[in-house]
Amino acid sequence: MTEEKVKVLIIGSGPAGYTAAIYASRAGLNPVLVTGGEPGGQLTTTNDVENFPGYPEGINGPAMMVDLQKQAERFGTDIRYGLVTSVDFSGYPHKAVVDEKHEITADAIIISTGASAKYLGLESEAKLMNQGVSACAVCDGFFYKGKDVAVVGAGDTAAEEALYLANICPKVHMIVRRDEMRASTIMQERVKNAANIEIHWNSSTEEVLGENEVTGIRIVDNVSGEKSEIPLSGFFVAIGHKPNTDIFKDYLDTDESGYLLVEPGTSKTKVEGVFVTGDAADRVYRQAITAAGSGCMGALDAERFLAAKEFEMAQ
Template sequence: MHQIIIIGSGPAGFTAAIYAARAGLKPLLFASSVAIGGELMNTTEVENFPGFPEGIQGPDLMQKMQEQAERFDTEIVYDDITEVDFSGDIKRVTSSDGTVHEAHAVIYATGSAYRKLGLADEDRLSGHGVSWCATCDGFFFREKTIAVVGGGDSAMEEATFLTRFADKVYVIHRRDELKASKIMQQRAFDNPKIEFIWNSGISAIHGESQVTGVTLQSTVDGTERELALDGLFIAIGNDPRTHLVHGKLELTSEGTIAVEGRSSRTSVPGVFAAGDVIDPSYRQAITAAGSGTVAALDAEHYIAARDQQEATAAAAV
């Protein structure tokens, strides 16, 4: 029996582990068998995480977080959770080998996954011109020509933000009108650095070690043409990794886990959520880390109150 189990190894999960471990709760953290470290493992230079004035590589940052969690006796298991049972006072999670692990509290911090185009070279050129985060990587495209794929608010926000750095920003959209809100559309339309490419998708990404361009395909007649680029930002949405808790925790209309106010408390007592899995808006490493702190403190208070109730009940017998 564990005091606390943490599912997820991104900034939220490891920060929750650091706080829980320092509180003496000896957390058991499931770091996944594949996606250890979360989305930051696909990011090269991270220059906006406090404490690293010269910047730090995404994988290096996650390694430091892991080492800090382990320093305070967090037990890390490199395995996936395939099933959860939050129905009783004792929470149960099942790992891929069929082992059932029990705890008084669970922190669910599985993050989110950026939607991808599904192209052959998309992953290969990730961090080498292909990005899903303008605030993370925009700085590296000063005086460059880049494109943003998408037509929603996120795409307009990314495109507008990227004009701070790039000389030219194309917005590539599969339709002839945007899904974005009127104010976000107008902001993009009014920006002289942004040019829209309508009724077009991307059928190929080019480049050996760095993005050099894309092949555009018309969604009207299927014709193709080449577009030279230095970078490609994909903003077609992201999906919180909540598949394990569908029907077990209350979700929001955006598909994230619902929590009480600014807390990490979910609809089930003893189950807490942190990071991108509860955040449809910001999705930054630093906000996820802060959310992990909240979850650990909430879980600590929950366990302390539970222990106090049991002690009071035992004394009354």
């Protein structure tokens, strides 16, 4: 196995990783960024981004990630395509192994591995991704303003997405697998009291209908087995996200869903010199702009940590 020593290692790309890279490289920290298995993160699966400041006409998601990558490279970030397959935070400096064959030792590590949306696993769902199928109503709901849509899920996130869509869509169909919701009582009441939200209890989505765009869904009643089709234009999956944090769990604290825990108001973890940014720690907002902001925080926290370390060693 080959070995290498760097000052700052950024694990993961996307808005958080690239923003951390921009700040770290401008601070002269010579960061190395390992992109991960999905370079650019979740935004590479999004067609149009219209809510990120600075793009008045909107921008294609993959194109935006290319812009961020170029900006990071402009200031000297060493961007490498690969996957960090294991880490060792038991000592200092910290270690990470890339593609199981190259070990990097780093004085500071910024984790920007993000989270992945959970989907139903339907072939039709995958076929119509970004053509009416989405996992983020706040991101994509605007494109379905004035059109009928559906939300699948039963938790707080699903309820929030349904309520958000109910403000801009004439009809929102909420597909709930059981005869009850997991959402908090207050969120359930809001959904039930919304005149244009129709809840389909004990129902599962069998197929998303359409060829080049969503035209409807076929649902099945889990009790009677009866099937029905609902015409609509947008299908939003809100059954949760899985943070990409498994390789860190032996060293860092997580919540019950696997999101990494940080010191409130910072990107600091319980391990000295390890910082977390973006959706790997954010289970609430999960937006490109909040991820970018936390990437800035991670780089600034790392810079201050390294400066304090150098001062300490100089004494």
